[in-house]
Amino acid sequence: MDLNNIPKPTESELEILQILWLHGPSSVRFVNEKLNEEREVGYTTTLKLMQIMVDKGLALRNTESRTHIYQAAVSEADTQKRLLQKFVDTTFRGSAMKLVMQALGNHQASPEELDEIKALIEKMESGGDDN
Amino acid sequence: MDLNNIPKPTESELEILQILWLHGPSSVRFVNEKLNEEREVGYTTTLKLMQIMVDKGLALRNTESRTHIYQAAVSEADTQKRLLQKFVDTTFRGSAMKLVMQALGNHQASPEELDEIKALIEKMESGGDDN
DNA sequence: AATGATATACGAAGAGTTTCGTAAAAGCAA
DNA sequence: TTGCTTTTACGAAACTCTTCGTATATCATT
Numbered sequence: 387m388d389l390n391n392i393p394k395p396t397e398s399e400l401e402i403l404q405i406l407w408l409h410g411p412s413s414v415r416f417v418n419e420k421l422n423e424e425r426e427v428g429y430t431t432t433l434k435l436m437q438i439m440v441d442k443g444l445a446l447r448n449t450e451s452r453t454h455i456y457q458a459a460v461s462e463a464d465t466q467k468r469l470l471q472k473f474v475d476t477t478f479r480g481s482a483m484k485l486v487m488q489a490l491g492n493h494q495a496s497p498e499e500l501d502e503i504k505a506l507i508e509k510m511e512s513g514g515d516d517n
Numbered sequence: 518m519d520l521n522n523i524p525k526p527t528e529s530e531l532e533i534l535q536i537l538w539l540h541g542p543s544s545v546r547f548v549n550e551k552l553n554e555e556r557e558v559g560y561t562t563t564l565k566l567m568q569i570m571v572d573k574g575l576a577l578r579n580t581e582s583r584t585h586i587y588q589a590a591v592s593e594a595d596t597q598k599r600l601l602q603k604f605v606d607t608t609f610r611g612s613a614m615k616l617v618m619q620a621l622g623n624h625q626a627s628p629e630e631l632d633e634i635k636a637l638i639e640k641m642e643s644g645g646d647d648n
Numbered sequence: 649a650a651t652g653a654t655a656t657a658c659g660a661a662g663a664g665t666t667t668c669g670t671a672a673a674a675g676c677a678a
Numbered sequence: 679t680t681g682c683t684t685t686t687a688c689g690a691a692a693c694t695c696t697t698c699g700t701a702t703a704t705c706a707t708t
Contacts, residue, residue, distance in 0.1 A: 396695065400607055414655080431697050433656070438695090452655060452704055469608050470619055476531055477600050479539075482624035483634070486617050488601055490637055493613035500638050503614070506621055507631050527665065545685080562667050564686070569665090583674060583685065 392443040392460060394469065399439055402432070403458055403465065406445065411457040523574040523591060525599065530570055533563070534589050534596065537576065542588040 395403055405420045406412060418432040436456050439445040448455045478485045495503075526534055536551045537543060549563040567587050570576040579586040609616045626634075 428698055466608055466619055473604050477597055482620045483626055483630045486620050488597060489613045489617050495614055499614045500642055504638055507635055511631055559668055
């Protein structure tokens with residue numbers, strides 16, 4: 387696959403990335419077991435997906451030992467940012483604020499979390515040009 | 518398609534829904550022209566998609582005149598809510614607050630918008646159970 | 649060495665999505 | 679009526695994603 391220019395991960399690939407981000411470099415077996423805590427997936431299915439991810443540049447693998455070790459090749463924060471951008475565009479016509487309001491309204495937040503958000507807003511309102 | 522139990526719209530279907538939500542009941546030609554403001558799409562491609570959307574229950578159509586008129590069969594708010602829920606789960610491991618923080622950080626908001634959010638937070642902090 | 653377990657490689661089937669060519673029907677204009 | 683345009687209907691190709699069967703290689707155990 388094209389070095390540089392890494393594509394958007396699919397649903398299944400994102401699930402695997404979540405595991406790699408959370409647990410660090412992992413074997414296919416480990417990832418497959420984690421996936422199977424959520425839903426049934428065959429071992430070779432997971433293997434194939436992870437091989438494709440390497441091909442796409444979403445993951446790297448170390449083939450020194452017989453059991454190959456895979457790791458994420460894209461960062462969680464960057465990926466979230468990219469996917470969020472696209473999601474805001476397609477689902478909220480680019481209005482991040484509408485999304486924020488929806489998210490705040492739908493999900494209940496703890497007082498601590500709300501304070502965190504308020505703090506961020508304060509910061510944005512004071513030094514409110516850059517970023 | 519199954520009445521009731523309407524599936525999640527695909528990317529292309531969502532694009533079309535956006536147009537229908539924004540402009541109300543529309544002909545295939547109109548929708549196709551709007552789509553072509555963004556990217557090149559053939560007329561029959563748009564037609565086929567819209568027919569499928571009727572089949573899935575995502576859209577309704579009036580066939581009284583020769584030019585059929587389509588309208589969204591699902592509301593914008595409900596759809597956004599559904600898609601947001603799924604997006605939070607898959608991309609932010611269920612943490613709506615992380616998503617909110619990201620969205621606030623990435624996109625610049627006007628003071629008015631920030632105030633709106635603050636107002637919502639105040640409301641949540643006072644009467645903070647229901648909703 | 650032989651057996652069994654575990655790993656990767658390969659390829660292809662099946663489902664869903666997107667695209668569009670072609671045909672048929674309906675309306676319009678000369 | 680005869681053609682030209684617009685519209686819908688139909689079906690299939692192209693593409694992507696997911697899944698898994700089968701083959702092959704590697705390792706450990708006896």
